[in-house]
Amino acid sequence: PPELLALRRDVQDLLGEFKNHAEGKIQVEFHNPQENAVEEQKVQMMGIPPVEVNVIKKDKQEVAKVYLGMSIGFGAKQEVIPLIQNTGNLEYQLAAGIVKVTQAKKPVLGWWSGGMDNGPRTTDHGLRTTDYGLRTTDHGSEENTFSLLKNYLGERFAIRDIQETGLDRLTPGEIPVLFFVVPEKLSKAETEAFQKYVTAGGKGLLFIDRFFVGMGEGGILPKPAANPLEEFLAGFGVTVEPDLVVDQSNAMATFTGGFFNYHIPYPFWVQIRPEGFNAEVPFVADLNNLVLPWTSSVNWKEKEGVSAKALFTTTPLAAKTGALDPARPLDPQAANIAFEEGQAGQQTLGLLINDQLVVVGTTRLLQDDFLQKFEANLVFVENAIDIFSTGGELIGIRIKSITRRPIGIVSDTARQTLRLGAILISPILLWGLGVMIFWRRKITARRLKLLWAA
Numbered sequence: 001p002p003e004l005l006a007l008r009r010d011v012q013d014l015l016g017e018f019k020n021h022a023e024g025k026i027q028v029e030f031h032n033p034q035e036n037a038v039e040e041q042k043v044q045m046m047g048i049p050p051v052e053v054n055v056i057k058k059d060k061q062e063v064a065k066v067y068l069g070m071s072i073g074f075g076a077k078q079e080v081i082p083l084i085q086n087t088g089n090l091e092y093q094l095a096a097g098i099v100k101v102t103q104a105k106k107p108v109l110g111w112w113s114g115g116m117d118n119g120p121r122t123t124d125h126g127l128r129t130t131d132y133g134l135r136t137t138d139h140g141s142e143e144n145t146f147s148l149l150k151n152y153l154g155e156r157f158a159i160r161d162i163q164e165t166g167l168d169r170l171t172p173g174e175i176p177v178l179f180f181v182v183p184e185k186l187s188k189a190e191t192e193a194f195q196k197y198v199t200a201g202g203k204g205l206l207f208i209d210r211f212f213v214g215m216g217e218g219g220i221l222p223k224p225a226a227n228p229l230e231e232f233l234a235g236f237g238v239t240v241e242p243d244l245v246v247d248q249s250n251a252m253a254t255f256t257g258g259f260f261n262y263h264i265p266y267p268f269w270v271q272i273r274p275e276g277f278n279a280e281v282p283f284v285a286d287l288n289n290l291v292l293p294w295t296s297s298v299n300w301k302e303k304e305g306v307s308a309k310a311l312f313t314t315t316p317l318a319a320k321t322g323a324l325d326p327a328r329p330l331d332p333q334a335a336n337i338a339f340e341e342g343q344a345g346q347q348t349l350g351l352l353i354n355d356q357l358v359v360v361g362t363t364r365l366l367q368d369d370f371l372q373k374f375e376a377n378l379v380f381v382e383n384a385i386d387i388f389s390t391g392g393e394l395i396g397i398r399i400k401s402i403t404r405r406p407i408g409i410v411s412d413t414a415r416q417t418l419r420l421g422a423i424l425i426s427p428i429l430l431w432g433l434g435v436m437i438f439w440r441r442k443i444t445a446r447r448l449k450l451l452w453a454a
Contacts, residue, residue: 001055001064010087011070018094026098033067046071047080070094074101095394100156107389109157110175110204113146114183145367146181152378153179153385167193171200177388178204179381181363186228195232203356203388205381207363210242210296211324219329222294236353237303240361241296245347246335247318249273251291251374255331267335269293270349272312281352283383283395284311291374294330296361297347311350311358319344358384 019026033040033050044050048069055064070081072094079097084090100106150159160175169175170193178197186194198204206229211222227233227240246267253266272290279285290312297320300308319342328334350360364370365377383395 001053001057001066003055004053004066004068007068007084007086011084011090014087014090014094043067043069046078048082051083072097072101074098077101092394096156099390099394103390106156106158108175108177109153109159109385109389110162110170110178110180111150111159112162112178113181114163145369148368148371149366149378149381153382157385157389170194170197170202172197172202176203177385178202179385180204180206182206182208182227182229184209184225184228191228191232194229198357201356205358205360205384205388207360207366208240208296209294209363210240210361211244211294213294213330213364216329218327219331221326221328222324222330223326224324233359235303236306236308236357237301238308238351238353238359239299239301240359241299241320243296243320243322243342244268244324244330244338245270245295245297245314245318245320245349245361246338246342247271247314247347248339249276249315249317251293264332266332267339268330270295270314270318272349273315276313276315278310278312281309281311283387284380286395287312287376287380287383289374289376290380291365291370291377292349292360292362293364293370294362295349295365298349298351298359298361300348300351300353307354309352310348311352311360312348314347314349316346318347320347 015028019028031039031043033043046069048067048071050065051068052063053066054061056062057064068084070084072079072081077100079100081090081093081097153159160169162170162175162178167189170178175197180194208227208229209225210227212225213220213222215221222244224242230239233239247270248267249271250265250267251269251271252263253269254261254263270292272287272292274288277284277287277290319339321338321342324330349362350358352358365374366381371378386394
């Protein structure tokens with residue numbers, strides 16, 4: 001239909017660019033299912049379904065059946081994009097599809113989201129967010145809170161769940177990269193298995209909570225959590241501090257008060273800005289947004305033979321709390337107190353150790369609810385896994401899909417100065433305009449007098 005001609009043209013242009021860059025290694029074919037039944041059956045067998053859209057034809061609205069899909073094939077392998085509604089993310093989808101069909105097999109990714117001896121960690125003290133407020137889960141498994149991420153990564157990687165395959169399979173030869181949500185407790189066997197894995201050259205992403213956060217009678221309450229890898233990380237000079245970080249750069253949260261919901265900035269949901277990402281680390285260099293809910297600071301002291309790079313840092317307007325009272329709610333008022341009483345200044349929230357381990361002081365940035373709300377969080381973890389496993393071919397393309405870009409922030413002093421300046425400048429501008437008009441009229445009147453006198 002005419003309404004979709006622009007979309008078809010954009011798709012054709014993008015495919016043309018891929019074909020030109022491929023130097024004869026890509027062939028592009030267009031199929032029109034409306035030509036005959038054979039073509040229609042061929043397209044449907046590719047896995048591209050028809051879509052019904054409303055169109056205007058002969059001054060009447062009608063329903064048209066159209067096909068807006070694409071199939072990417074190589075040998076016997078095929079990846080399908082069943083519906084293309086816009087080309088905003090199509091470049092990445094195409095590149096990812098080509099990578100998937102041309103790989104001999106899916107790269108392996110280890111998945112470890114809890115202790116094995118004591119079962120998955122429950123979320124009795126975990127917090128989930130919705131558009132309508134904050135609520136706790138009903139004794140659900142922590143495993144379920146990362147289901148979106150696991151399913152998404154499963155499309156590109158062969159997931160090996162450590163809790164299912166066993167510790168004996170945790171070797172760099174079998175599992176080159178490990179996604180590890182560190183539980184509050186690890187058995188001696190688990191700790192030793194992980195240490196051996198890292199010593200043998202295994203690469204991993206470690207996400208560690210120093211506080212569980214949940215709803216109590218008094219509101220959002222923190223519960224201190226142990227770090228079972230504290231001694232191991234100390235060997236690298238790394239500490240995930242038992243604190244929470246607040247920042248003037250933050251995301252909005254929805255709270256429920258009585259019969260009303262209100263949407264306000266929540267400093268405990270720290271938002272990393274473009275200047276906060278380390279330009280020397282490829283998988284974060286071009287990121288411009290990341291939200292870390294209830295996160296702890298990650299510090300590093302120099303150790304011989306160990307290199308560490310900050311992945312992302314807060315703004316200088318941040319602060320970190322000291323010890324938290326489990327009975328004191330983590331509401332916006334508590335954040336204001338943290339700004340006044342806490343240790344102020346820029347904080348490091350993620351580290352890269354020996355180009356081998358990523359350490360982040362929260363697990364919540366990748367839980368289902370937050371992943372749906374903050375899409376850039378997924379880009380960060382995908383980039384890191386790609387660098388450790390398949391390389392960085394997709395990183396630059398993937399980052400283009402991020403549309404959330406935070407506006408600049410200023411200090412309270414600068415904000416007050418700007419506000420006062422705006423208040424003063426307006427009357428000064430009006431006064432200046434009045435003076436200009438007055439002088440122009442005076443000059444015009446003088447000219448008229450001279451003309452009449454002549």
